[in-house]
Amino acid sequence: MSTGPGRFEQVYGEHVVGIYRFVYARVGNRPDAEDLTAGVFVRAVEQLDTAREPGQIAAWLYRVAQNSIADYWRAFYRLPVVGVDHVAPGWEPTDEGTQRQAAPDERASVRVQALLRNLPDRYRRVLELRFLQRMSVAETARAMGITSGNAKVLQYRALRKAAVIGDATDG
């Protein structure tokens, strides 16, 4: 493994896409995903020993990313948020090496699919229209034949229900 000047940039090049995807899958928007990704590498440039094994470097980076996301939900919403770990499996370095982490994060998607499947029809429908088809509230309301006010209430209840189901399936 090479060391010295340029070594950090090599680490950056190997992991920046994976870390970004990991973060994006958990915060769901680009500005915050970019901020958190930058934060991970700023910490890395100061603290990470780049002479370590590749597996250890990956583990360090993803652990910092995971902590940053937990802090984001804690600090950003000033609320105690529990159960951050449920989105985490899959990032630990495995024998397959770092290739595995660079793959798009499919697990979160699988979890979302499962949550949607378990919702009552109207709840699932409103979330599919808004999140999968990226419709506005007005478009969603039209598609479902309800008022915009109703659509907002419906999506609110659907998310609340889904959050409860999500909690129940985490353990």
Add this chain to the structure above:
Amino acid sequence: MADEHDPRAERFERYLDALLAGARPSPDDVSSPDEAEMARLAAEMAGAVGTANADPDDAFVEQLRMRMRAADAGLAAVQVPPPVRQPAAEPGGRRTWHLSRRELLLGGIGAAAGLAAGLIGVSLAPRSPSDSPTLGGDDDLVAGDGYWEEVARLDDVPPGAVARFSTVAFDGFVVNEGGDVRALSSVCTHMGCTLQHRPEWQDLRCPCHGASFDLAGRLANGRRTWRDNPYRGDARAYPIELPDLVRPRVKVEDGAILVWTAQA
């Protein structure tokens, strides 16, 4: 179903609207632990199906790469502090600078509080995921409630004098430059070491990597100003630029120097 209007649902829609538009959602639109869980689930759903943004923007990756390269080079560059020049002897062999008794007194206290100052400095610096590796740089350090705390008598800090002070929230120097009184943090904006006042150079010197700040809180031995105005106190330039020192609010009242002490 009749038309409904639910303030919580209305407000939460603002969160979703920003999120689904790919913008940064506001925490103000989330008002309970339940809603925080809903927001987290919504973010996960948006992240799972919003494939358009799942990969980082090329420009972002390149920009961050440049930032990392500079930080990496900068950190390596400051491992060795710049060599210090000996102060030139003045006519008569005597320096015009003199320490006040107050300063000597406060110097001892400040040294003891050095470690605490570093920690406090870090915790007071604004936190966001995009923070640069350096600290500080704000003109004022005023966060929420607080009070004015006396840190010195004006009589003890005459024009030309520098004195250490320490409050619950803050460790720094008060400077009287020709009657203009100001306060400066003693926390170096590079890595948070405690600065030492060097009367012979009229600067605040970092013992860790040799950054020198002038009495206005600006980096004095930086590269940017070196060519036109090499710093007298160093044989060569400090290799990276640093933000200004944090400057807490200060005022003089009834012969007392007061510093604003913020309360969390």
